[in-house]
Amino acid sequence: MITSELELITKALLKGQANRVKSLTTLAIENGIDPRVIFERALLPGMQVIGGQFRDNIIFISDVLIASRAMHAGLHVLKPLLSNPQQTSVGKVVIGTVAGDLHDIGKNLIVMMFRGAGLEVIDLGIDVQPEDFAEAIIEQKPDLLAMSAMLTTTMGMISETIRELERRKLRHEVKIIIGGNPTTQVFAQAINADGYADDVFKAVDLALKLINKA
Ligand code: B12
Incomplete structure (x- = not known):
């Protein structure tokens, strides 16, 4: 039935x-x-x-x-x-799809489930430049940065964003998780991200684990 x-x-x-x-x-x-x-x-x-x-x-x-x-x-x-809007925030997340990439269905699902898990989410949208991620970290002081890339041609913008954070000495201010079609755990480790997930539910578990550890 x-x-x-x-x-x-x-x-x-x-x-x-x-x-x-x-x-x-x-x-x-x-x-x-x-x-x-x-x-x-x-x-x-x-x-x-x-x-x-x-x-x-x-x-x-x-x-x-x-x-x-x-x-x-x-x-x-x-x-x-x-989602459960009544829940108090258990942590703050800045999220976006990286520069050059317009895919947002997966990212939007993550936003929805993060909010459901009680996280405060600042969604920067799609096609987000490394500088804009960096500015958001300065302004919002999140616990976690989540980046999505759906194209092999844009996944390099994740590492470019991490390099931008390193240049501005912001890398150690946040935990970073990544996801999206071409990304993998191996890629996440190679670029010095803190975690990778390939679906929404794993992403929620990972986010909460990293925020609690911080
Ligand atoms: C929908 C779609 C589009 C839509 C996007 C609409 C939108 N508003 O998002 C449109 C039509 C615009 C589009 C355009 C293009 N697309 Co497209 N698209 C897709 C498609 C069919 C589905 C993606 C999707 O939404 N999946 C459903 C969601 C729920 O899953 P998801 O995105 O993977 O997200 C999950 C996980 O990956 C993970 N996740 C995602 N983000 C994050 C972030 C974090 C932090 C974490 C932890 C986890 C996580 O959790 C999510 C939920 O479970 C995929 C094929 C596919 N099977 O993936 C191709 C696909 C991604 N597109 C592709 C291509 C080539 C393009 C175009 C270049 C096509 C063209 N020639 O113009 C353009 C590029 C436009 C651009 N600059 O971005 C290729 C990419 C190939 C590659 N490896 O580079 C794919 C794989 C199709 C294919 N097999 O060829 N596309």
């Missing part, structure tokens, strides 16, 4: 039917399905299929954008249920 409801959401996402994704997600919640289950077993797998089809040249960028809009429609319904 649950499976068929989740499958309907995934199918609607694959067809780019934003309104249908929104209404099916609302219905699934009314029927008592856990928002995290809807996210993990309906929306995320849909976006993974879209990613594969784009990679294999089966669909175009326009189709990806239409599917991402449908994903956002579902997330919009889940957001208040996955």
Whole structure:
């Protein structure tokens, strides 16, 4: 029963039917399905299929954008249920997608889940220059800096940002975590980041662990 409801959401996402994704997600919640289950077993797998089809040249960028809009429609319904605004802040995070990179779906999920875990999040958005990350660290004094890169051509901007922080003697002011499609644990270690995660839930655990250690 649950499976068929989740499958309907995934199918609607694959067809780019934003309104249908929104209404099916609302219905699934009314029927008592856990928002995290809807996210993990309906929306995320849909976006993974879209990613594969784009990679294999089966669909175009326009189709990806239409599917991402449908994903956002579902997330919009889940957001208040996955986040808990009443919670007091357990730490402060500055986050952004690095310079030259416009991908923000994964980063936005991380923002949502971090807020849900009680973290205060300053979201710098997409295409964030190393200097802007550095300025935000001076102004906001966060416990953690989180950087996302989705392109092999932009992952170097993560290390460029870390170098900028080293130049300004800010590197030891924050813990740094990274993520996004081309990044790996090995890359994180090589560039002197403090951690890497490949999904939202691991990212939350990692962030809380690093903040508590600091
Ligand atoms: C959606 C999408 C787009 C959309 C972005 C819309 C948006 N608002 O984000 C659009 C259409 C704009 C786009 C454009 C391009 N894209 Co694109 N895109 C994708 C796609 C299909 C899905 C990405 C996505 O949202 N996934 C869903 C989310 C939930 O997952 P995620 O982003 O991986 O995030 C998770 C983890 O990585 C992690 N995470 C992410 N960030 C962070 C940060 C931290 C700190 C941590 C801890 C964890 C973490 O947690 C997230 C949640 O679980 C991927 C394919 C794929 N399978 O990844 C290609 C993909 C990333 N794109 C690709 C390419 C090539 C491009 C373009 C260059 C295409 C072109 N020729 O123009 C442009 C580049 C534009 C630019 N300058 O950025 C390639 C990159 C290849 C590479 N290795 O370099 C991919 C891999 C597709 C492919 N296989 O070829 N894209």
